[in-house]
Structures are given as structure tokens and as C-alpha cells.
Amino acid sequence: MATQATASVALRSSERTAPAALGRRTRLLAILGLLVLLLVVWEGAKWIGGDPWRLHGSVLGIRIDYEHFPPLKWRIATDLALPHVWDIVGAFAQPAQRNGPPLGQVLLGNAVFTFGEALVGFAIGATLGLALGIAFTQSRTAERAFVPYVVASQTVPIVAIAPLVVIFLPVGWLAVAIIAAYLTFFPVTMGALRGLRSADPRAVELMRSYAGSPRQILWKLRLPAALPYLFASLRIAASASVVGAIIGELPSGIPYGLGSSILNFKQYYVSGPSKLWATIIVAALLGLVFVGLVRAAEALISRGRYRRIDT
Amino acid sequence: MTTQPTSVVEVRDVRKEFGESSDRLVALQDIDLTIRSGEFISLIGPSGCGKSTLLRLIGDLTTPTSGSITVNGRSARQARLGREYGMVFQAPVLMDWRTVQKNVELPLEVMGFDKAQREQRSKAMLDLVELGDFGRTHPWQLSGGMQQRVAIARALAFDPKLLLMDEPFGALDEMTRERMNLELMRIWRQTGTTIVFVTHSIPEAVFLSTRVVVMSARPGRISRIVEIDLPQPRTVETREHERYFEHVTTVREALRRHEGSDGPPDEAEIMQIRAEGLA
Amino acid sequence: MTTFAGRRPASFGFRTRARDLAPVVAVFIVGIVLWEVVLGVLGVKQFLLPRPSVIFASLLSEWGTLVEGLRYTAIEAIGGLAIGSVVALLTAFATARWVLARETLVPVAIAANSMPIIAFAPITNNWFGSENAASRMTIVAVMVFFPIMVNTVRGLTNVDASAIELMRSYAASDFEVLRRLRIPNALPYILTAFRIATTLAVIGAVIGEYFGGPRQALGIYITGEATLFRFANAWAAILMACALGIGLYVIVVLAERVLLPWHASGARGEPR
Numbered sequence: 010m011a012t013q014a015t016a017s018v019a020l021r022s023s024e025r026t027a028p029a030a031l032g033r034r035t036r037l038l039a040i041l042g043l044l045v046l047l048l049v050v051w052e053g054a055k056w057i058g059g060d061p062w063r064l065h066g067s068v069l070g071i072r073i074d075y076e077h078f079p080p081l082k083w084r085i086a087t088d089l090a091l092p093h094v095w096d097i098v099g100a101f102a103q104p105a106q107r108n109g110p111p112l113g114q115v116l117l118g119n120a121v122f123t124f125g126e127a128l129v130g131f132a133i134g135a136t137l138g139l140a141l142g143i144a145f146t147q148s149r150t151a152e153r154a155f156v157p158y159v160v161a162s163q164t165v166p167i168v169a170i171a172p173l174v175v176i177f178l179p180v181g182w183l184a185v186a187i188i189a190a191y192l193t194f195f196p197v198t199m200g201a202l203r204g205l206r207s208a209d210p211r212a213v214e215l216m217r218s219y220a221g222s223p224r225q226i227l228w229k230l231r232l233p234a235a236l237p238y239l240f241a242s243l244r245i246a247a248s249a250s251v252v253g254a255i256i257g258e259l260p261s262g263i264p265y266g267l268g269s270s271i272l273n274f275k276q277y278y279v280s281g282p283s284k285l286w287a288t289i290i291v292a293a294l295l296g297l298v299f300v301g302l303v304r305a306a307e308a309l310i311s312r313g314r315y316r317r318i319d320t
Numbered sequence: 321m322t323t324q325p326t327s328v329v330e331v332r333d334v335r336k337e338f339g340e341s342s343d344r345l346v347a348l349q350d351i352d353l354t355i356r357s358g359e360f361i362s363l364i365g366p367s368g369c370g371k372s373t374l375l376r377l378i379g380d381l382t383t384p385t386s387g388s389i390t391v392n393g394r395s396a397r398q399a400r401l402g403r404e405y406g407m408v409f410q411a412p413v414l415m416d417w418r419t420v421q422k423n424v425e426l427p428l429e430v431m432g433f434d435k436a437q438r439e440q441r442s443k444a445m446l447d448l449v450e451l452g453d454f455g456r457t458h459p460w461q462l463s464g465g466m467q468q469r470v471a472i473a474r475a476l477a478f479d480p481k482l483l484l485m486d487e488p489f490g491a492l493d494e495m496t497r498e499r500m501n502l503e504l505m506r507i508w509r510q511t512g513t514t515i516v517f518v519t520h521s522i523p524e525a526v527f528l529s530t531r532v533v534v535m536s537a538r539p540g541r542i543s544r545i546v547e548i549d550l551p552q553p554r555t556v557e558t559r560e561h562e563r564y565f566e567h568v569t570t571v572r573e574a575l576r577r578h579e580g581s582d583g584p585p586d587e588a589e590i591m592q593i594r595a596e597g598l599a
Numbered sequence: 600m601t602t603f604a605g606r607r608p609a610s611f612g613f614r615t616r617a618r619d620l621a622p623v624v625a626v627f628i629v630g631i632v633l634w635e636v637v638l639g640v641l642g643v644k645q646f647l648l649p650r651p652s653v654i655f656a657s658l659l660s661e662w663g664t665l666v667e668g669l670r671y672t673a674i675e676a677i678g679g680l681a682i683g684s685v686v687a688l689l690t691a692f693a694t695a696r697w698v699l700a701r702e703t704l705v706p707v708a709i710a711a712n713s714m715p716i717i718a719f720a721p722i723t724n725n726w727f728g729s730e731n732a733a734s735r736m737t738i739v740a741v742m743v744f745f746p747i748m749v750n751t752v753r754g755l756t757n758v759d760a761s762a763i764e765l766m767r768s769y770a771a772s773d774f775e776v777l778r779r780l781r782i783p784n785a786l787p788y789i790l791t792a793f794r795i796a797t798t799l800a801v802i803g804a805v806i807g808e809y810f811g812g813p814r815q816a817l818g819i820y821i822t823g824e825a826t827l828f829r830f831a832n833a834w835a836a837i838l839m840a841c842a843l844g845i846g847l848y849v850i851v852v853l854a855e856r857v858l859l860p861w862h863a864s865g866a867r868g869e870p871r
Contacts, residue, residue, distance in 0.1 A: 036702050036703060036706070039699065039702070039703040040703055040706065042703075043703055043704075043707060084726070085726050089725070090726050150622055151622075153622045153623065154622030154623055154625065154626045155626065157623050158623075160798075160848065161841060161844070161845055163798050163802070163844075244713075248712065248714070248715075251713075251715055252715040252717060255715050255717075255718060256715075256717065256806060259809065260809075260822070267718075271721065275721040275810070278721065278725060282725075285722065286722070288718075289718045289719060292714070292718045293713075293714035293715065293718070296713040296714045297710055297713050297714065299713070300710075376764075379768055381767060381768065400767070400770055403770055405768070407764070407765060407768045409761050409764075409765070411761060413759065413761045413762050413765055415780075415783065416861045417783045417786075417859070426779065427769045430766070430769045430775050430779070458861055460861070
């Protein structure tokens with residue numbers, strides 16, 4: 010009977026779906042395939058409906074002279090709207106401004122700056138979120154009273170708050186970090202709440218039978234139980250903090266960071282569309298990198314002690 | 321109900337293995353079993369003896385590595401496609417979003433019965449399990465025992481000749497369990513279905529069955545089949561019958577002789593349980 | 600996670616609902632009163648955070664413009680939500696079917712969701728023209744696509760193994776399994792995703808407008824008024840945007856009550 014119960018518990022608590030049928034290598038190859046497909050569609054659209062192709066140059070010592078006049082005219086596929094993939098890649102190596110350092114270098118520096126703001130915001134937001142989660146777990150009334158506001162807070166468009174925060178805090182980057190924290194604390198609060206609640210009520214009773222104080226129950230039972238949910242929400246929070254940092258930079262007027270690059274290249278878009286695309290790609294990669302760091306931290310901390318909850 | 325002497329299920333020389341070449345696990349080996357129409361067969365044995373696997377082989381939810389299984393003269397697969405058996409698991413596996421009545425009607429919907437037939441049959445089945453007034457309730461509003469009764473009603477809704485039950489009362493308390501045993505006996509008498517019943521409980525096996533199949537583990541095989549010649553119908557008095565205790569002892573000894581003790585599952589058994597869960 | 604029989608849903612009595620709402624309302628009233636009094640007494644930089652009464656006055660005086668702005672932004676948010684969710688649902692159904700698709704597209708979607716999609720706003724403005732609502736609708740559609748798709752796939756595939764075995768024992772076709780098991784199972788997941796999606800839609804629309812948009816858009820109005828230091832107006836517009844977000848969220852919650860009366864969903868869904 011015990012083993013049958015174990016089996017059914019195992020079925021319930023573990024993944025109900027069939028285990029991953031594809032090996033890691035196959036999956037990696039398939040994802041690469043997807044990227045290749047994207048590139049093909051991109052250039053394919055330009056081939057069919059873009060601006061005339063005039064490629065004259067040499068690649069790795071091989072001379073290329075290729076001209077092509079696409080039969081259709083799609084507004085979205087012009088060189089202005091959709092630069093060639095190689096133009097975007099090439100833009101990284103070229104100077105961002107006249108006689109300036111290459112774009113790649115500029116963007117990297119700005120990315121690091123934005124990352125710093127995002128990281129600070131993430132730390133603040135995660136701490137606040139966890140604190141709120143713990144507070145709401147301890148007091149049902151507090152939860153009922155404040156959770157709707159927590160939810161409503163996310164509907165307030167931060168772009169409006171941002172100028173106010175910037176004026177309040179003369180330290181530019183801190184204001185941006187606060188804005189990043191604003192976007193971060195919500196998912197962490199929800200994740201913490203869910204995770205702390207997920208502790209088996211029977212285990213809680215067991216702790217009470219040991220005359221465990223609420224604090225001990227929190228530390229020894231609820232927090233460890235909350236870890237998978239917490240990490241799932243931290244991954245969301247990580248990407249949200251990057252978004253928050255970039256958005257926060259826009260009204261702040263700070264000359265650094267990816268936000269300022271976006272504004273800059275948006276203004277001069279016509280003279281160099283590839284630069285804006287390059288910036289956006291870097292911003293996207295920053296989000297991915299941050300989430301990857303959180304995953305790595307999770308792997309380190311959990312060390313196979315529990316199954317990760319995928320979000 | 322007409323008692324036909326023909327066999328309903330024939331298991332011939334069945335062997336079931338799980339896993340890849342390096343860690344192959346032999347779950348079942350040399351299984352020969354004939355189940356006659358109208359019988360009540362219990363499969364009992366320690367963890368990892370393959371009793372659930374055997375049940376699922378009969379139900380074509382997994383296939384044997386070698387050997388054959390015929391149900392009513394057809395292959396297990398054809399029997400499944402022909403909707404000839406019903407299944408009841410340990411968990412009721414009811415759908416929260418359907419009322420009790422609609423839950424019972426689920427197989428009928430899948431099998432294409434029309435609305436009038438569905439309603440008629442589901443009402444009849446719910447009456448059979450004495451939940452006639454609960455058609456409009458939802459599963460979560462019922463106790464564990466009642467949910468299992470709904471699961472049984474559902475399994476019988478399309479009048480299968482064969483009912484496969486995998487520890488259906490395992491999650492219930494002892495008193496409810498005994499009551500459900502009596503209920504099951506009544507249902508069995510009224511419908512005349514052949515039942516194959518997996519259990520961990522020796523008293524339950526002896527009380528319910530016409531024959532008890534005792535299995536042993538590592539590898540899973542049938543160690544003994546005990547004929548239970550207690551009078552029918554089985555009632556509350558049956559548990560006081562002197563032959564009852566004798567049979568319980570016989571089964572217990574058969575279990576003990578062929579297996580050390582029902583200790584905690586080892587790695588191989590856990591693998592088997594997992595494999596059974598995913599196969 | 601499926602909710603197979605055994606869990607009790609939250610009670611729906613009217614008295615319970617009143618009890619639930621009381622703390623929220625209480626906080627609201629206390630908050631407003633405090634705000635009004637404290638600022639009035641301290642005379643803090645009022646031009647940044649005006650008293651509620653001042654904001655309310657702006658709300659009334661600018662009502663016409665604000666409603667127009669709300670309408671415009673709402674179209675972007677709801678339009679993008681509609682497009683994004685339809686595409687997401689279709690993709691999810693197609694993806695859930697084949698393991699190869701599932702194991703590649705879902706991780707890619709999760710990764711893509713980590714990216715600041717809002718950064719593409721200047722690009723879509725370039726494609727459609729910044730005066731065109733389609734520009735923001737595209738951003739919103741992409742933003743809501745990922746959470747809805749991933750959650751729908753999860754809902755369609757996270758089905759109790761026993762339930763699938765049961766359906767197999769009925770010799771049910773794959774379509775039957777989809778129709779009778781997977782789709783009802785997925786509904787809670789889908790609606791949870793919609794809760795997130797509605798918030799994203801409003802944020803995406805308003806912030807997308809920051810990168811450019813017609814004069815009547817709410818986002819443009821907010822930043823415009825802020826630049827002119829007319830913060831009371833800006834806050835009044837922020838309230839309108841909030842109202843839009845909350846309104847959409849409430850619609851989802853109501854839909855949940857209607858479609859999932861059997862499900863103890865929402866933030867209170869876990870066993871206590």
C-alpha cells in the first residue's frame with residue numbers, strides 16, 4: 010500500500026507529461042534550425058519584395074558581384090525597415106559615430122551599464138517581493154487588503170512614474186534602478202506567495218507538534234519549499250528588470266545605457282537603420298543573459314535537490 | 321446472467337521487460353493464467369511483483385515482450401478497441417469540470433451512444449452504486465468512497481464483459497473499504513461481469529474472490545493460485561466463516577514462502593513502479 | 600496541474616465576497632484620506648504628487664480628452680491582445696501535438712519572452728508609421744503571444760497520466776482526448792495566462808506610445824503633460840490607464856468565474 014501510494018504521489022508531484030523525448034543535442038540542433046529558418050525567411054522576404062540587391066565586394070577573399078531586382082515591393086522589406094542581416098552584423102564593427110569607437114564596443118559598454126541598473130533594481134525588487142510574500146503568508150487579512158493593489162500597481166504605466174522618480178532622485182541611475190525594481194517586485198511577490206503556501210500542510214503540523222515557532226516554520230519549511238516557485242518568478246523578474254531599466258533610461262536623459270542608445274539611433278534612424286537593430290539585438294541578448302545567470306544560480310543553489318518548475 | 325464455461329481471458333507464457341539493454345528489468349515471467357467468465361480474480365503480491373503490470377497487459381495499456389493475451393477470443397488490442405472492458409484505478413480520476421452524471425457518461429460519449437441512451441445508462445449505473453441522487457453534483461463535493469463509486473459506475477456504464485480494477489479501495493479507510501467490498505459484491509452479482517482485481521490486502525482478496533492469484537517478485541511470476549470455496553453471496557457473515565480464516569492463512573503463507581517480507585521497495589522495484597506509471 | 604477530484608473550491612457566497620472586499624476597500628479609503636491630509640498639511644512638492652482632490656478636479660476638467668485618449672489606447676491594447684492571443688492559441692494547439700515542435704518552440708518562446716520586446720517599438724513605428732495604431736498593436740500582440748502560448752501548451756500537455764490511460768481504455772481517438780480531456784484541462788492555464796496578458800497589453804500600448812504616436816494617445820498625453828509640469832493632468836491620465844488595466848483584468852476574472860466554476864483558481868488556488 011505504501012509503495013502504491015508512493016507511486017501515485019510520484020505521478021502527481023512529478024511531471025505528468027512524458028519525459029523529454031529528445032536528447033539535448035537534438036534539441037540544440039532543432040533550435041539552431043529554427044534560427045536558420047528565421048534568417049532564410051528574413052532574407053527571403055527581402056529577395057522577393059525588398060529593395061534592389063547590390064552586393065559588390067569580397068568575403069574571405071572570394072569576390073562577389075551580385076545584383077538582384079525583387080519582383081514585388083513590400084514596405085516592410087525595404088532596406089530601411091528590414092536591413093540585410095549582414096548589414097546588421099557588419100554595423101557592430103563600424104564606428105557608431107564619426108571617428109568614434111566601433112558600435113559593438115559602445116553597445117557592450119552601454120549594456121553593462123544597463124545591466125548594473127537592472128541588477129540593483131532586481132535585488133531591491135526581489136527583496137521587496139520576498140518580504141511582501143512572507144508578510145502575506147503570515148497575515149491573511151494583509152493579503153486580502155493589499156494584493157489587489159499589488160496587482161493594480163502593475164497596470165500603472167511606469168513611463169509616467171519614471172519622470173517623477175527621476176526628478177525626485179538626482180542620482181540618475183538609481184532612479185532607473187527603482188523603476189526596474191518596480192517591475193520586478195510583482196512577479197516575485199506572486200511567486201513567493203505561491204511558493205510559501207505550497208508547503209505541505211501536514212509538514213506544517215509536524216513542525217507545530219515540535220512546538221516550532223512561526224519563524225522556524227518559515228525558515229525550515231516554507232522557504233525551502235518556496236525555492237522552486239521563487240526561482241521561477243526570479244527568472245521572469247530578471248527579464249522584467251532589464252525591460253524596466255531600459256524603459257527607465259528613456260526619460261531620464263542619462264547619456265549612458267541601452268535606453269539612450271535606442272533613443273539616439275531612433276532619432277537618426279534614416280542614416281543608419283542597422284544601428285538601431287543592433288542595439289535591440291544587444292538588449293534582447295542582455296535579457297537572455299540575465300535570465301541565464303538566474304538559472305545558473307538556481308542550479309548552483311538547488312544542486313539537484315528538487316525538480317525545477319518551468320516557466 | 322448466463323454462466324458460460326468459456327474462458328474470458330487467456331494469458332499464455334507472457335513475459336514483460338522494461339528498460340534499455342543495459343538495465344533491463346524483468347517485470348513478469350512465465351505468466352500463464354486462464355480466467356473464466358463470471359469469475360472474480362484477485363491478484364495479490366508484494367511491491368514490484370508485477371500485478372499492476374499484468375492487469376495493464378490484459379487491458380492492452382502496455383504490450384508483452386513475448387507471449388500472448390487473448391480476451392474473449394480476440395487479442396487484447398482488439399478487445400480494447402472493441403471496448404470490452406472497463407477500468408477502475410486507485411485514484412478515481414474523475415473530471416472536475418463535469419458533473420457526476422456527465423462523468424459517468426464520458427465513455428458513452430466517446431463510444432458514440434446517443435443522448436437518450438447515455439442518460440438512461442448513466443442513471444441506471446448511478447442507481448446501481450446507490451448514488452442516484454447525486455447526478456448533478458461535482459466530484460469535489462463527494463467523499464473518497466463516493467468518488468470511487470462514481471468511477472465504478474463509469475466503468476460499468478457501457479456494460480463491459482470484463483472489469484479491471486487496480487487497488488480501487490486502497491486510498492479508503494478500513495470501514496469504508498469493507499462497505500465498498502460489500503457493495504462490489506452486490507454489483508458483481510447484479511451485472512455478472514468478470515472482474516480482475518489487484519489488491520494488497522489479503523482479507524479483501526479472500527473476501528471478494530473466487531480465486532486468488534498469489535504472485536512473487538523479482539522476477540514477477542505466479543507462485544500459487546488459491547481456490548476460494550466460500551459460499552456465495554458473500555456477506556458480512558462471510559468474514560466469520562471458519563474457512564475464511566483458513567483461506568487467509570493459506571494466502572498469507574503462500575506470500576511469505578515465496579518472498580522474504582514486504583519491505584520497502586528497492587531500486588529495481590522503484591524502476592518498475594515508475595516504468596509502469598509511464599508505460 | 601490538473602485538479603482531479605478531491606479539492607474544494609473557494610466558497611462563492613455573497614457574504615464571503617463582502618468579507619473579502621472589506622480590507623481592500625478599507626485600505627483604499629484610508630489611503631486616499633491620508634494622501635489628501637498629509638500633502639495638505641506638509642505642503643510637499645505638490646506639483647509632483649498632487650492631492651487627490653486636485654487630481655480629481657483635473658479628471659473632470661480634462662474628461663473629454665482623457666476619454667478620447669483612453670479609447671485610442673484601449674483599441675491598441677485590446678486589438679493587440681486579440682491578435683496575439685488568437686495566434687498564440689493556434690500555435691499552441693499545433694505545437695502541443697508534435698513533440699519536436701514542443702521541445703523546440705517552447706524553450707524558444709520562453710527565451711524570447713526574456714527579451715525587452717518593447718524595444719522593437721521604434722521599428723514597428725517605422726514599419727507602420729507612428730500615427731498608426733497597428734504599430735503598438737504589433738508590439739502588444741508579440742508581448743502577449745509568449746505567455747499565452749507557453750501556458751496553453753502546458754495546459755494541453757500537463758494531463759494526469761491515469762486520465763489518458765482511461766481514455767485509451769475507451770479506445771478514444773486523439774481528437775476525443777483533445778476535446779474531452781486536454782482542452783478542459785487547459786482552460787485554467789489559459790485564463791491564468793490571460794491575467795498576465797491583460798496587464799502586459801496595457802503596459803505595451805502605453806509605453807509603445809512613448810516612442811511615438813498620435814497626439815490623442817494616452818501615453819503621449821501623459822508624457823506631454825509631464826513635460827509641461829502639469830502633473831495633475833498627467834496623474835489623471837495615469838488613472839485612466841490604470842482603469843483600463845484593471846477593467847481588462849476584472850473581465851478575465853469574471854470569465855474565470857463563468858467558465859471555471861469548478862476550479863479553485865486565482866491566487867488562492869493552492870491548498871492552504
